[in-house]
Amino acid sequence: VSDRPDYLGPSYMLGTPSEPPPTRAQVWRARARRLLWPPTPEVLAALFAATVTGLGGYGLLFAATLSSRLPSPIDWEAAAALVGRDARPGDIVALAPPWAERAREFLPERLPTRPDVPLVTNSFLDYATEELPGVRRVWLVSLPRAPGYSGDIARELASRSTAIDGPQQLGALQVTRYDLQTPMRPLYFFPDRLSSARVQVGEETCAADAAGGLRCAGTPSLRVAREVREVDFLPRACISVVASSDPARPSAIDFPDVPMGRALRGHTGAAGDGGLGAPVAVRLRVRVDGEEVGELEEHPRSPGWHAFQFDTSRFAGRRLPVSFQLSAVQPTREPICLDAMTLP
Amino acid sequence: VNIRSTKTRLAVLLPRSPSRRIALAWSLGVLCIAAATAPAVGISRDESVYLEAAENYAHFWMLAVRSPGKALSLVDRYYAVNREHPGLAKGVYGFTHALLADGLGITGHLQGSRFGAFLFAAVLAGLLSMWGSALAGAWGGSLAPALFFLVPRHFYHAHPAVLDLPETAFWFATAYAYWRSVGGGGDHARSGRWALATGLLFGAAVATKHNGWFLVPLLFGCWLAVALPALLREGPRALSARFPSAFLSMAVFGPLVLFATWPWLWPEPLPRLRDYFAFHLHHENYPWMYLGRLLRDPPFPASYPFVVTALTVPAAILACMCGGLVQSIARIVRSLRGYIEDVSLPTEMLLSANALFPIALIAWPTIPHFGGVKHWMPAMPFLALLGARALVNAGQVLVPRRPSAVTGTLAALALAPAAWQVAHVHPFGTAAWNELAGGAAGAASMGMQRQFWGDNMARVLPVVNGHAAPGARVWFQEATWLAVKEYQRDGRLRGDLAWANGPEDADISIWHYHQEFRDKEFRTWTDFGTARPATGVYLDEVPLVEVYARPGAWR
Numbered sequence: 001v002s003d004r005p006d007y008l009g010p011s012y013m014l015g016t017p018s019e020p021p022p023t024r025a026q027v028w029r030a031r032a033r034r035l036l037w038p039p040t041p042e043v044l045a046a047l048f049a050a051t052v053t054g055l056g057g058y059g060l061l062f063a064a065t066l067s068s069r070l071p072s073p074i075d076w077e078a079a080a081a082l083v084g085r086d087a088r089p090g091d092i093v094a095l096a097p098p099w100a101e102r103a104r105e106f107l108p109e110r111l112p113t114r115p116d117v118p119l120v121t122n123s124f125l126d127y128a129t130e131e132l133p134g135v136r137r138v139w140l141v142s143l144p145r146a147p148g149y150s151g152d153i154a155r156e157l158a159s160r161s162t163a164i165d166g167p168q169q170l171g172a173l174q175v176t177r178y179d180l181q182t183p184m185r186p187l188y189f190f191p192d193r194l195s196s197a198r199v200q201v202g203e204e205t206c207a208a209d210a211a212g213g214l215r216c217a218g219t220p221s222l223r224v225a226r227e228v229r230e231v232d233f234l235p236r237a238c239i240s241v242v243a244s245s246d247p248a249r250p251s252a253i254d255f256p257d258v259p260m261g262r263a264l265r266g267h268t269g270a271a272g273d274g275g276l277g278a279p280v281a282v283r284l285r286v287r288v289d290g291e292e293v294g295e296l297e298e299h300p301r302s303p304g305w306h307a308f309q310f311d312t313s314r315f316a317g318r319r320l321p322v323s324f325q326l327s328a329v330q331p332t333r334e335p336i337c338l339d340a341m342t343l344p
Numbered sequence: 345v346n347i348r349s350t351k352t353r354l355a356v357l358l359p360r361s362p363s364r365r366i367a368l369a370w371s372l373g374v375l376c377i378a379a380a381t382a383p384a385v386g387i388s389r390d391e392s393v394y395l396e397a398a399e400n401y402a403h404f405w406m407l408a409v410r411s412p413g414k415a416l417s418l419v420d421r422y423y424a425v426n427r428e429h430p431g432l433a434k435g436v437y438g439f440t441h442a443l444l445a446d447g448l449g450i451t452g453h454l455q456g457s458r459f460g461a462f463l464f465a466a467v468l469a470g471l472l473s474m475w476g477s478a479l480a481g482a483w484g485g486s487l488a489p490a491l492f493f494l495v496p497r498h499f500y501h502a503h504p505a506v507l508d509l510p511e512t513a514f515w516f517a518t519a520y521a522y523w524r525s526v527g528g529g530g531d532h533a534r535s536g537r538w539a540l541a542t543g544l545l546f547g548a549a550v551a552t553k554h555n556g557w558f559l560v561p562l563l564f565g566c567w568l569a570v571a572l573p574a575l576l577r578e579g580p581r582a583l584s585a586r587f588p589s590a591f592l593s594m595a596v597f598g599p600l601v602l603f604a605t606w607p608w609l610w611p612e613p614l615p616r617l618r619d620y621f622a623f624h625l626h627h628e629n630y631p632w633m634y635l636g637r638l639l640r641d642p643p644f645p646a647s648y649p650f651v652v653t654a655l656t657v658p659a660a661i662l663a664c665m666c667g668g669l670v671q672s673i674a675r676i677v678r679s680l681r682g683y684i685e686d687v688s689l690p691t692e693m694l695l696s697a698n699a700l701f702p703i704a705l706i707a708w709p710t711i712p713h714f715g716g717v718k719h720w721m722p723a724m725p726f727l728a729l730l731g732a733r734a735l736v737n738a739g740q741v742l743v744p745r746r747p748s749a750v751t752g753t754l755a756a757l758a759l760a761p762a763a764w765q766v767a768h769v770h771p772f773g774t775a776a777w778n779e780l781a782g783g784a785a786g787a788a789s790m791g792m793q794r795q796f797w798g799d800n801m802a803r804v805l806p807v808v809n810g811h812a813a814p815g816a817r818v819w820f821q822e823a824t825w826l827a828v829k830e831y832q833r834d835g836r837l838r839g840d841l842a843w844a845n846g847p848e849d850a851d852i853s854i855w856h857y858h859q860e861f862r863d864k865e866f867r868t869w870t871d872f873g874t875a876r877p878a879t880g881v882y883l884d885e886v887p888l889v890e891v892y893a894r895p896g897a898w899r
Binding site: 041042044045046048049051052053055056057058059060062063066070071097099100101102104105109120121143146147148149150211225226227228229230233235271272273 | 638658659660662663664667734735737738741742750754756757758760761762764765768778779781782783785786787788789790848859860862863864865866867869870871874875876877879880882884885886887890
């Protein structure tokens with residue numbers, strides 16, 4: 001019992017290793033703590049003054065440099081001249097940031113050498129998933145030093161391109177050309193061929209109106225036209241159509257002579273504020289040569305540009321009539337934006 | 345000798361107290377600057393309606409002077425225009441229009457009506473200066489109005505004949521009078537007069553816009569928070585001794601002023617008051633862009649007014665305001681804990697609560713979120729006051745021997761970029777975003793509301809006048825027919841240009857960028873066969889207004 005170790009005895013007093021010298025960061029942290037804590041009025045006033053000084057200085061710097069970060073009219077003219085000179089059929093223009101739509105005021109709307117070919121300037125937000133039917137090359141006009149600019153659009157285009165030409169610096173603008181790796185080349189884009197279509201409501205055939213659309217007799221709100229409409233905030237070139245609510249008299253758009261491929265692909269969406277009106281679902285049926293190849297339902301309460309695709313490989317290589325039939329569950333005045341194409 | 349005598353006469357006219365001289369200088373300065381810079385500011389949707397209402401109201405009062413009986417029988421005819429809002433501010437606009445444009449003929453019609461708005465801005469500047477002086481001396485009186493009016497959106501609101509800046513002015517004036525009535529500023533002798541003024545000014549606030557009613561719970565809450573311990577200690581008998589007479593004055597004069605200045609109520613007071621409150625309790629929700637989302641229906645994000653304030657007030661001014669608010673809250677906390685004694689708890693409570701309450705109120709998710717900063721603008725003069733005091737105190741604490749040098753330097757650093765922003769964005773105040781947002785361009789990238797209610801169209805009117813084909817039909821989109829009529833009456837828009845109801849029956853389309861209306865722009869492309877604007881209005885390259893024309897309509 002008496003052999004218990006003496007815990008206070010010298011054999012148990014192990015020597016403690018000496019403290020390592022403080023690192024530079026620790027020294028600075030200790031100094032800062034001594035300086036700032038507890039926060040005296042002087043410290044708080046100094047922090048306040050430093051914040052005001054820093055933000056004031058930043059504000060002055062921002063204001064002083066802003067104009068040099070943005071393009072001048074001459075920069076826009078230079079970009080327009082470049083794109084106008086080198087653009088070809090199958091080209092479009094993209095903008096980054098997408099709000100830089102002043103570009104439309106300067107860039108050509110049609111190819112200078114081919115006035116029959118449009119050169120569309122798009123302000124899409126996302127080029128990673130955008131299908132871009134018929135587009136082979138994209139000219140990206142960007143404002144890389146503009147506040148809020150991000151390189152997302154350039155990266156998205158680069159990821160789907162085989163070749164990139166540029167960027168060419170034109171003042172505060174950059175112009176870059178992207179050659180798409182796998183362009184989507186439709187055989188037939190229905191909205192552009194609406195003039196060759198026959199539109200009927202039941203047995204009544206709709207007649208062309210002065211504005212280039214087709215108006216159906218007896219139903220003043222039922223009009224079919226090739227328009228650019230807003231769907232989910234973006235411009236979509238589509239067939240704008242108000243569906244008939246009479247099940248016995250659906251709205252039908254018949255294209256007589258369509259080159260068929262492996263698939264018939266398209267999109268539907270509520271145009272404009274259509275998605276905010278009464279929740280009326282619209283049913284779309286697609287027939288090829290009288291045979292139904294697919295159907296879908298567009299719900300106006302689900303905004304968006306909804307894609308559909310039907311297998312038409314059994315019709316591939318032939319020219320056949322294609323019919324789109326639209327019917328609404330209840331009476332509606334809100335148009336549906338419909339685009340469709342046949343793909344090889 | 346003549347110069348000396350003129351100087352002497354002028355000196356007699358000037359107030360003796362330096363703080364009042366500073367306040368007067370601020371009032372006159374704001375009045376002159378607002379008047380000089382107003383012509384560039386276009387007519388917004390709501391202003392166009394108020395202008396129409398103002399002239400109607402002025403006609404009513406002139407008729408009431410000549411033939412009271414006849415005027416009473418025609419109340420509904422004159423006051424049916426814009427019966428959603430009470431009549432005081434619009435009555436003032438009608439009066440200044442009748443005097444300056446119709447009577448003296450020294451201004452145009454728009455400027456004549458807007459002169460009333462300049463007066464409200466001048467009054468607010470003067471009051472801000474007075475209270476600033478009382479809180480923080482001459483520097484406080486000089487800086488407080490600057491911190492408020494050098495916020496681009498506030499500067500913008502000093503121009504149009506609308507209701508938000510007058511409401512802010514009356515709100516602030518009511519709080520100031522209340523503060524004086526409870527002994528703020530150390531002048532107990534006149535507290536009775538200030539209590540009376542509180543009631544009258546509160547009446548003016550509720551006779552301008554419905555926001556004014558919130559002053560009742562706010563001021564009462566401020567008083568109760570301070571008085572409650574004493575009331576609990578001393579019992580209900582202490583209530584009569586401590587209850588501010590300003591509240592009685594508000595209870596009496598608030599409804600009286602509202603009723604007296606709004607003849608619309610006279611024929612059927614209670615049913616019409618009920619309709620009035622019902623309208624605002626079930627106010628329509630306008631679509632509004634916020635961080636890439638189009639807000640249409642509640643619940644709205646509670647962060648909205650805080651984020652929009654943080655991204656529209658110039659950053660250094662924002663730092664001053666936040667610093668001042670933190671300082672005030674810290675003083676309240678330290679005072680309640682007994683750490684410091686030289687703090688007026690009622691003053692700090694009043695300032696902090698007024699600086700926070702209007703913002704917190706709009707943050708409530710079911711309250712409509714639209715209109716930029718104007719709905720919580722009553723908070724901003726209080727933040728400006730606190731910011732001014734913080735700047736002054738910083739100078740006193742950092743270099744006690746030369747506090748003015750520090751305060752002056754900090755103020756210059758806070759105000760210079762703000763003044764630059766004001767000059768840069770004017771007259772596009774509804775499109776102003778600060779350097780933290782990246783200006784208009786950064787805000788567009790963030791998906792914030794780009795502008796609102798059609799006033800930025802004024803910039804393209806000279807170009808439209810120069811290029812539109814004779815008799816062209818113009819679709820003005822977001823601008824109202826009343827605004828177009830007003831521009832034509834003042835000779836700012838050609839009289840031969842006709843109103844069109846939409847792009848389909850227009851030769852020229854003046855499209856105002858609103859995300860929720862983009863379909864109308866795209867339909868213009870289809871109808872006109874072009875997506876290329878003939879001209880446009882851009883702020884930092886961000887499109888605000890685009891003008892499209894059919895072939896042949898633009899020369």
